[in-house]
Amino acid sequence: MSAFARALADRLVQRGHRTAEATATAIDETIARAHPGLPAPDATLAEYLAERLREVAAEGDAATAVERLELADLYLAWACGRGDDAAIRAFERLYFGAARVALARMQLDASGIDEVLQMVREKLFVTADGAPAKVLALAGRGNLGTLVRVTAVRLALNLQRDARLAPDDTSDDDVVAALSSETDPQRQVIAQHERAALKQAIEAAVRGLEPRQRNLVRMHLLHRLSIDEISALYRVSRATAARWLAQARADIERGTRRYLHEQLALAPSGIDSMLKVVQQSLEVSFERILAP
Secondary structure, three states: OOHHHHHHHHHHHHOOOOOHHHHHHHHHHHHHHHOOOOOOOOHHHHHHHHHHHHHHOEOOEHHHHHOOOOHHHHHHHHHHHOOOHHHHHHHHHHHHHHHHHHHHHOOOOHHHHHHHHHHHHHHHHOOOOOOOOOHHHHOOOOOHHHHHHHHHHHHHHHHHHOOOOOOOOOOOHHHHHHHOOOOOHHHHHOOHHHHHHHHHHHHHHHHOOOHHHHHHHHHHHOOOOOHHHHHHHHOOOHHHHHHHHHHHHHHHHHHHHHHHHHOOOOOHHHHHHHHHHHHHHHHHHHHHHHOO
16 A cells, blocks of 8 residues: 555544545555646645545445545646646646637637636635645536636626626627527518517517526526536526526516517517517527526
8 A cells, every 4th residue: 555545544544434445545546547747646635635535425435435526636636736837737738628618608809818717727726825725625526627617707707897808797788689680590580670679679578687687698698608507607506597597588588578568569460470589589599508
């Protein structure tokens, strides 16, 4: 048994695990294969892993808990937390590519993307006053690539609200444009004056959404966030995020119908055909985000 495995086994015993030596040996072997060239595991990694195992262990069974942890991610995070350049390069190579794609979907230019990613580096890897690097807390709590992507998007949204990288995020024009595109083939079946009326109705429906609903729709339609990324941003379950989005879709449809009925006094046949277009547009727009 290596010195690292022995240190880990000792810490598992202290935490009451019944299969400490076998579990420590299995972890040691997994880590040895994970990221060749990174710092050799030591007692600090043993303490880090033992604490994570304690957090997820069921009834003191460390072997079961190991199956629920991404050991390669935890090892990489530990090495990054030590400031190891090779580890940080490996981390960025693995996880920053998807973050760049997500930021590009938010219409950030190259300099804006670089600025946000630099903020991610500082947030995850830079330590102060002896506090552990935040990447240590992030790893092992879900898909690390998704968590890094969500971190980048959250930082970008903060910058957008500060009007440093994008227009004021409170505007609904971008959402309305996405929902009432003149290039939508379904929209071409109605007359030009009806398309203008439909856009007015959609504008009214979007204005009637709650702030959270508008943000959700914007993140889906414009920033192309997945349901998992949205649930991570709001720290709610996937089912809750999907329910919120479904409600936003229903409220847009309901608000559009109400405006057409109450404000434009259109004939019932015209309203039905226009609402069919709205329903089809919403179905296409929301299909990806609400799909299982």
